Amino acid sequence: METPAVRPAAPAPDAALELRNVSKWYGNVVAVNDITFSLGAGITGLLGPNGAGKSTILHMMSGFLEPSAGEVLVDGRSAWKNPEMYRALGLVPEREAVYPFLTGYEFALMNARLHGLADAKAAAERAIDIVDLRGAMDRRIGTYSKGMRQRAKIAGALVHDPRILLLDEPFNGMDPTQRMQMMDLLKRLAAEGRTILISSHILEELDQLANNVLVVVSGRLAASGHFREIRRLMTDRPHTFTLRSSDDRRLASALVAHPSVHGVELGEHLSVRASDRGSFALALAGIARSAGVTLFELRPTDESLESVFSYLVKR
Known part of the structure; x- marks a missing residue:
């Protein structure tokens, strides 16, 4: 029997994201076990059942967790204790990372100012337009639907025009029309040369979006590549x-x-x-x-x- 291959190719010189023999454990619990892969431009889907280690991988890539072993690299530099990488990276976490008392515009503006952008107001408006929130930009986020709050989070992640996007369950709460609009947006961003990693359990959407998939099961990389090649x-x-x-x-x-x-x-x-x-x-x-x-x-x-x-x- 031939087993679907896990093919950790030699790190590409232009790889935006790399994991090299990365593990993460908490006491005796191993969350991620010796994972290696590298990603360049395009959309990659990160798949796995609940508890597989997907969020742990995203949190290490975004610099929030230190790997217990191995290296997590963003643009060739360690993601841990590297605040400079946030100039090139945008993160959309799964949790509700928005302030209900701010308007959609104020949330985008806050993110623009945190990045020290020269024209924070123009950047915030551009991000609001990208996610199609112009009509609700002056309403408090606490009055938004879940799908609108997701778009507000994405606006905050896009405000500084990053080359790398990490998205954890970005389609949660979106209706079918909003999902199609978001898929079109992500395709456009990828076509511009960005590296986009999407963690999702909605397989149908990644089927239409991702040109590469990483399947994580019990903390290990079970397979990588285009899903038809794996099949x-x-x-x-x-x-x-x-x-x-x-x-x-x-x-x-x-x-x-x-x-x-x-x-x-x-x-x-x-x-x-x-x-x-x-x-x-x-x-x-x-x-x-x-x-x-x-x-x-x-x-x-x-x-x-x-x-x-x-x-x-x-x-």
Whole structure:
């Protein structure tokens, strides 16, 4: 059985974030166990069940926790006791890190002044506009919905235009429209060359956002890379495909003779389980042609982020 690979590539010279053999323990409790990875520009999803160590990793990256072993580097320098790194880094914590007595604008302005920005007022207004809070900027945050409070936190993290963004469950409390707007914003920021790490349990959103995933289980890095690449390494579980053709029944009869096919199921569409994704895909056109069947659609049905995540957590 080939195990999904954890591939801690050699640290890239332009890596914005790096963990090198990092562990964190509290007495006899190990929260993070010997994790290594490096991240450059783009969006990376940090995944794992509750208690897996995701928040501990984010807190070490943001300089709030000292690693018990190993190194956590931001732009090549230690994140611990390095206040200068906050010029390049923005953090959106999961907890309610806003003051209810401030307006949305005042919260963004406070963050701009803490960063010592030359034109704090202009920076605060720009951040408010980026998260689409202009219409509520003069209302107290205590009157905001949870989704609006999330956007206020993100405005505070963006006010100094950081190159690195760490976001812990940023979609909490957002309605579907707000989530789509936030996803579009994060994609734009990544396209500008920023490094964005998102910790989330909402797999569907990371499926659409992340070009890379890190899966943490019980404090260890279970897998890293694009989730479709990880899925292809899961050779102990058959790959599932949905097919549509001019004659699904005839095609099913022809497919069961191929050595890579574990099983077929006829329903609204034809479902096929194959042990070897590559050999099945290469053989399919010839099998259909020999059977006198026209193929209309071939779609993998288990190469989703949710499929990969569920597999890794249950192993």
